[in-house]
Amino acid sequence: MIISSGGYWIGYEDQDSSFSSGLSSGGDIIVFADSEDNYLIVTLDPSQELDSLQLSQSFDENGEGCYTNPTPGAQNGECITLKNDENINISKHFLIHQNYPNPFNPVTTLQYDLPKKGLVNITIYDMLGNVINQLVNEVQNSGYKKVEWNATNNQGQPVSAGVYLYSIEAGEFRQTKKMILLK
Missing domain, CATH: 2.60.40.4070 (Immunoglobulin-like)
Structure with a gap:
């Protein structure tokens, strides 16, 4: 998945803190990265149900964004960097x-x-x-x-x-x- 500039992705977390997503009915892999390039890979199980909206995410043109609590109508505050899994393995320069x-x-x-x-x-x-x-x-x-x-x-x-x-x-x-x- 590649999310273009101005696009957005919305993730959900249930009461058990297990991630689910509306990205596909077959499940997905999400990769979270901090500023030191430590990665957390989350595999989304398509059988999980969405209990409540907990997280929101928007990506820039580099496929990077912010993992944070949603702030409808306002800019998000401090966040953990998030990269989609397709951009993790692509470098722009040798x-x-x-x-x-x-x-x-x-x-x-x-x-x-x-x-x-x-x-x-x-x-x-x-x-x-x-x-x-x-x-x-x-x-x-x-x-x-x-x-x-x-x-x-x-x-x-x-x-x-x-x-x-x-x-x-x-x-x-x-x-x-x-x-x-x-x-």
Whole structure:
């Protein structure tokens, strides 16, 4: 579901605090996010009944909005950020995050945001430019992605401690960052 600018979504909460919705008769998934991008995923059971109006929600053009008590005829006050489930996995810009942990031993996570479907290549290099490991070489859908590297080469053998580079390519985008393996 994508809610356009100026659109709105209204949710309901019954006395047992179980969520229900008029979005579809087959149930839905709603994702709540706070300012630190902690997510709460609520699966709506189509068998739930609506007892009373408790919550109201309107989205902006980015698919973000406010989870709060309704204030008919007035602007809502403080709220928890709400994003619909389809926008959670779509980034607007290609972005590579610094690996974590860094320095690492024996495993690190490489995280990146892919704004559109495309061929993604993630390659690990030593400081001389030699290919150590190709972690990803596949078409991926848009979204927030992550892959782990366990400090091994393409043959599965452990590599020595040192500084390594990881390069991520997707379409015309390419970016490289450093990481440090300690042993």
